[in-house]
Amino acid sequence: MRIFVVFEGSCESLDASQDQEVGTLKLTIKDHFHIEILDDKQVQRFLELKYAGATLQDNWALGDIGITPGSTIRCVLKEEMQPILRVYCAVRKETLPVMGEVFLLNSSVSQLKSMVSLQSGFPVSAFRLTTPSGLELYNCNQLNDYAIHVGDTLRLDVWDGWTEFLKGCLLGHKQTVQRYLAEEELVLRFQQRVALYVSAFFGHLDLASWLLGKGVRADEPVGAHPYREWCWETEHPELAKCPIHAAAEAGQLLILKIFISSNVFSLDCRDPRGCSPLQLTLQHRHRECVRYLVTKLWSMVCFPGLAFPTWVYIQIKRWMNKAQRKASSTQNNVLRVPFRTQVGDTVHVDGFSAPIMTSKLRSKVTKEEITVTSHTIQDLATAKHTGYGSLALNKTASQDARVHLPPLYPVVKNGGKGEQRSTKKQTAPSSRSHDQNKNAWQGRILLPPISQNVNPRPRFIYNSPSTSLILSSSIESFSNCTGRTPRENAIYCLSLASAFTEKPWLQQLGMARTLVRRTVKNAA
Numbered sequence: 001m002r003i004f005v006v007f008e009g010s011c012e013s014l015d016a017s018q019d020q021e022v023g024t025l026k027l028t029i030k031d032h033f034h035i036e037i038l039d040d041k042q043v044q045r046f047l048e049l050k051y052a053g054a055t056l057q058d059n060w061a062l063g064d065i066g067i068t069p070g071s072t073i074r075c076v077l078k079e080e081m082q083p084i085l086r087v088y089c090a091v092r093k094e095t096l097p098v099m100g101e102v103f104l105l106n107s108s109v110s111q112l113k114s115m116v117s118l119q120s121g122f123p124v125s126a127f128r129l130t131t132p133s134g135l136e137l138y139n140c141n142q143l144n145d146y147a148i149h150v151g152d153t154l155r156l157d158v159w160d161g162w163t164e165f166l167k168g169c170l171l172g173h174k175q176t177v178q179r180y181l182a183e184e185e186l187v188l189r190f191q192q193r194v195a196l197y198v199s200a201f202f203g204h205l206d207l208a209s210w211l212l213g214k215g216v217r218a219d220e221p222v223g224a225h226p227y228r229e230w231c232w233e234t235e236h237p238e239l240a241k242c243p244i245h246a247a248a249e250a251g252q253l254l255i256l257k258i259f260i261s262s263n264v265f266s267l268d269c270r271d272p273r274g275c276s277p278l279q280l281t282l283q284h285r286h287r288e289c290v291r292y293l294v295t296k297l298w299s300m301v302c303f304p305g306l307a308f309p310t311w312v313y314i315q316i317k318r319w320m321n322k323a324q325r326k327a328s329s330t331q332n333n334v335l336r337v338p339f340r341t342q343v344g345d346t347v348h349v350d351g352f353s354a355p356i357m358t359s360k361l362r363s364k365v366t367k368e369e370i371t372v373t374s375h376t377i378q379d380l381a382t383a384k385h386t387g388y389g390s391l392a393l394n395k396t397a398s399q400d401a402r403v404h405l406p407p408l409y410p411v412v413k414n415g416g417k418g419e420q421r422s423t424k425k426q427t428a429p430s431s432r433s434h435d436q437n438k439n440a441w442q443g444r445i446l447l448p449p450i451s452q453n454v455n456p457r458p459r460f461i462y463n464s465p466s467t468s469l470i471l472s473s474s475i476e477s478f479s480n481c482t483g484r485t486p487r488e489n490a491i492y493c494l495s496l497a498s499a500f501t502e503k504p505w506l507q508q509l510g511m512a513r514t515l516v517r518r519t520v521k522n523a524a
Contacts, residue, residue, distance in 0.1 A: 001069035003062075007033055011072075018063030022049060022056045029075055044082050050074045054499035064514045065500070066507060086153040087116055087129070090359035091166045095153065096120060105148060110139040110236055117238065118249065120156065121201040122166070123222040124236045126194050128357045130155045138350060139236050159225065161362040162191075169195045172204030180362060186226035186345075193222045193243075200247040200255050208243075208255055218244045218259035219269040227348040227356075237272040244269050248277040251286035260296060267297060268314045481523040489519055 002013050012032060016025055026047045030037060038045035049056040051065065051073050067073070083097035084104050096119045098104075104112070113124045120127070129137040131146050132153060148154075158166055161180075168176025177195055182188050196216045199207040212218070221240045228235065244266045247255040256277070259266045268276060278297065281289040301313040348356060479485050484492060490512075497512035 003067065003069070004072045005029055005032075005075055006072060007035075007075040008077075016062060018061070018067070020062050021058065022060050022062070023058035025049070025062070025073075026058070033075075035077060038079075043079060045077065045079045048076045048078050050076065051500070052503045053501035061518070064511070064518055066503065066511050082151065084150055085112075085148070086151070087119070087156050088153055089120055089156045091156075091158055091163055092120070092170065096156075102150060105143050105150070107143060108139070109137040109141050109143060112137070112143060113139065113236060114238055116156065121170070121198055121246075121250075122156075122158070123194055123197045123241065123246075124238045125222055125224050125228075126162070126166070127156050127158050130157065136350075136355070157357050157359040160356050160358055160360040161365040163359050163361050165191065165195075165362075166198070169198040169204075169207070170202065172199060172202065172207045174207050174210050177207060184226075189216075190223065190225055192216045193220065196243045197222050197241075197246050200243040200252060200259070201250045203247075203250070203252040203255055205254055205258065208258060212258070212262050217263060218242060218247075219263060219266045225348075227346050230347060231350075240272045242266075242269055242271070244277055245271045245275075245280060248280035248286075248289065249284055251281065251284060251289055253286075253288050253292060256289060256292065264310070264314060265318070267293070268311065268318075478520065478523050482519060490516060493519070 001018065002015055005012050005014055007029070014025075014028060014032065016028070026049065029035070029049075030047060035047065036045070037047070051067060051071065054065075056065065056073075081099065084100045084102065085098040087096045087098060088094075089096055096116065098112070098115055098119065100115070109129070113129060116127075116129065117124050131137065131148065132155075135146060137143075137146060137154070161182075165177060165180035168174075168180065181191055192211055192214060193216055196208060196211045196218065198204075199211065200218070219242050221242055223229075224231075224235050224239050244256070244259050247259060266277070270276060271280070275283070278290065278293040281293060297309065297311045299310050300307050301310055347353075475486060478489075482489060493512040493515040494509075496515060497508040500508055500511065503511075
């Protein structure tokens with residue numbers, strides 16, 4: 001068939017087949033118009049084909065998207081800046097682009113982590129960055145020290161057992177966050193501060209309100225993990241960032257209103273650079289947030305016979321609180337320490353301790369703890385039977401001071417009858433399920449048999465029990481090949497067809513059916 005291609009004011013005719021893919025047609029257009037394609041690490045120049053208001057993908061066939069003889073396709077030459085670096089987030093399962101100039105590779109790791117924090121929404125104390133070879137990037141070093149080049153993909157990992165917790169924070173699911181909170185008090189408080197920071201960045205009102213009710217403050221810095229509080233002097237400067245700063249940078253107006261209504265000190269909370277929430281909203285050009293903050297700062301606070309602006313009231317109240325703390329510390333002779341780590345707490349030393357920020361799921365971390373505990377108990381039992389019980393006991397106790405024993409299950413003592421009855425109750429369902437699985441496996445057929453009869457008739461005449469097995473196996477094999485269920489595939493094809501806005505709705509529906517048929521054909 002012959003189609004027409006419009007490029008930079010000129011219209012040329014080309015011969016193509018309906019089974020030809022868009023990617024092959026791009027190569028023909030490139031040779032016909034003598035277009036120079038550039039795929040550099042910093043700049044990418046490529047062709048984009050548009051038909052009926054939609055951008056064509058390279059793996060589409062011309063006949064499937066309704067391109068008929070005489071159709072006109074518009075060709076556009078586009079140029080895009082490539083990201084300097086890419087960061088794969090293990091929690092979100094996606095790659096985040098880091099835009100900038102080549103000079104970014106001469107900067108520090110601390111500056112890169114600040115940029116990644118703005119991209120991902122996580123505070124800098126909740127993740128770490130590693131090179132493609134698995135080498136961890138430390139804040140005090142330069143990127144040149146790790147031989148990182150333009151276009152490399154780094155990896156973002158979080159604390160072990162935090163993946164499900166941070167997923168709940170990203171989605172704003174309060175129940176998920178409550179379920180995966182830690183049991184240790186210091187880690188629990190740190191997780192709550194991280195959750196408030198993430199909810200402020202993404203604007204999750206329900207989660208933020210619940211955390212504020214738990215006593216977490218919007219003007220309280222997120223800080224470092226309790227395992228790293230001893231090295232606070234060399235940590236990232238953005239550990240002093242608060243959830244109110246995350247809400248100001250992201251332009252979350254409703255979150256700002258909740259934070260300020262719960263604590264007026266949030267209006268004048270300073271970040272590590274000395275910027276207030278109003279200055280942050282001005283830098284990121286969030287107009288509505290700027291209007292709200294200016295209104296709140298210059299609103300009048302009235303007392304009997306006295307009235308002054310809110311920012312003056314904040315300063316007076318801050319001075320009063322500072323004087324009260326100083327007076328109480330002088331009377332009680334309290335010696336303040338820079339961190340809350342005590343003897344016996346877990347300490348993570350960079351480069352020496354085993355890495356505990358590898359984005360492991362909480363279930364996997366729990367299984368590893370149970371395995372280590374069982375090995376410790378076995379070693380103690382072995383040492384007791386041998387003649388070196390005290391030596392092995394002291395050695396094991398020095399390696400792991402806290403031994404967590406597995407839970408003990410109650411034993412029914414009724415002369416052995418209760419134990420037999422419980423054993424029968426436990427073994428009966430397993431044998432029944434084994435028989436069901438065996439029958440289901442024997443009756444499962446991937447494809448129906450091929451009939452040699454030329455008489456046209458329905459494939460399934462009688463409704464037999466194997467019919468549902470054949471249908472379910474076909475659906476399962478389709479999901480395994482495409483990665484989508486039939487319903488999700490239908491929604492995906494309809495969304496692709498709806499991009500052709502210049503075509504009527506019935507034609508869009510026909511294109512969606514064609515795409516579904518091709519997907520099933522490719523899966524087969």
